[in-house]
Amino acid sequence: QVTLRESGPALVKPTQTLTLTCTFSGFSLRGSAMCVSWIRQPPGKALEWLALIDSDDDKYYSTSLGTRLTISKDTSKNQVVLTMINMDPVDTATYYCARSGRDLFFAFDIWGQGTRVTVSA
Amino acid sequence: QSALTQPASVSGSPGQSITISCTGSSNDVGLYNYVSWYQQHPGKAPKLLIYDVTNRPSGVSDRFSGSKSGNTASLTISGLQTEDEADYYCSSFTTSSTRVFGGGTKLTVV
Numbered sequence: 001q002v003t004l005r006e007s008g009p010a011l012v013k014p015t016q017t018l019t020l021t022c023t024f025s026g027f028s029l030r031g032s033a034m035c036v037s038w039i040r041q042p043p044g045k046a047l048e049w050l051a052l053i054d055s056d057d058d059k060y061y062s063t064s065l066g067t068r069l070t071i072s073k074d075t076s077k078n079q080v081v082l083t084m085i086n087m088d089p090v091d092t093a094t095y096y097c098a099r100s101g102r103d104l105f106f107a108f109d110i111w112g113q114g115t116r117v118t119v120s121a
Numbered sequence: 122q123s124a125l126t127q128p129a130s131v132s133g134s135p136g137q138s139i140t141i142s143c144t145g146s147s148n149d150v151g152l153y154n155y156v157s158w159y160q161q162h163p164g165k166a167p168k169l170l171i172y173d174v175t176n177r178p179s180g181v182s183d184r185f186s187g188s189k190s191g192n193t194a195s196l197t198i199s200g201l202q203t204e205d206e207a208d209y210y211c212s213s214f215t216t217s218s219t220r221v222f223g224g225g226t227k228l229t230v231v
Contacts, residue, residue, distance in 0.1 A: 049220040106155035107172035
């Protein structure tokens with residue numbers, strides 16, 4: 001069974017750096033055609049794709065947020081980490097990690113339950 | 122990368138069919154057959170309905186179908202049911218190897 005779970009702080013202050021961890025099971029990012037993305041959703045608003053890392057350690061970032069984002073993976077721990085610098089109240093959102101892989105490489109077939117992050121002083 | 126364009130809302134009655142459009146550009150929807158669709162109920166994570174324009178994952182009802190013409194993809198839901206009331210999002214692969222979502226469509230079953 002494939003599962004993903006996001007973890008991180010519920011509250012961050014403006015200008016701080018956010019670090020989120022996606023811990024997954026049921027698949028590997030080592031030597032397989034898999035990738036994990038981070039996606040966010042501000043309250044009442046649309047989904048926004050943020051970043052992706054694949055099993056070859058290739059990384060792709062949203063063109064609008066790319067300079068603030070860093071994605072990395074620890075294959076031994078089955079984790080993908082997203083850092084976002086210079087947080088602002090507009091970054092308040094639920095942050096999801098999601099898997100893409102094999103025949104569904106360009107879709108997000110399994111999602112975590114999401115973690116809510118509020119940016120406030 | 123601009124978000125894909127979806128209607129803000131659509132509505133239908135039980136048993137009817139509805140179609141949700143998703144318009145992109147020649148850099149995403151028009152260039153690749155890598156459009157996917159998601160259903161999201163309030164407070165829940167999105168669920169994959171359609172991938173690669175027309176394919177349904179195992180377990181997804183055949184009442185959901187996808188298509189594409191030019192820069193516009195479409196999701197059709199036939200035999201509407203009350204539980205279909207949700208938000209729907211499209212997504213596409215892009216020329217820069219990134220992904221992009223649509224603005225979302227709220228489906229009301231009246």
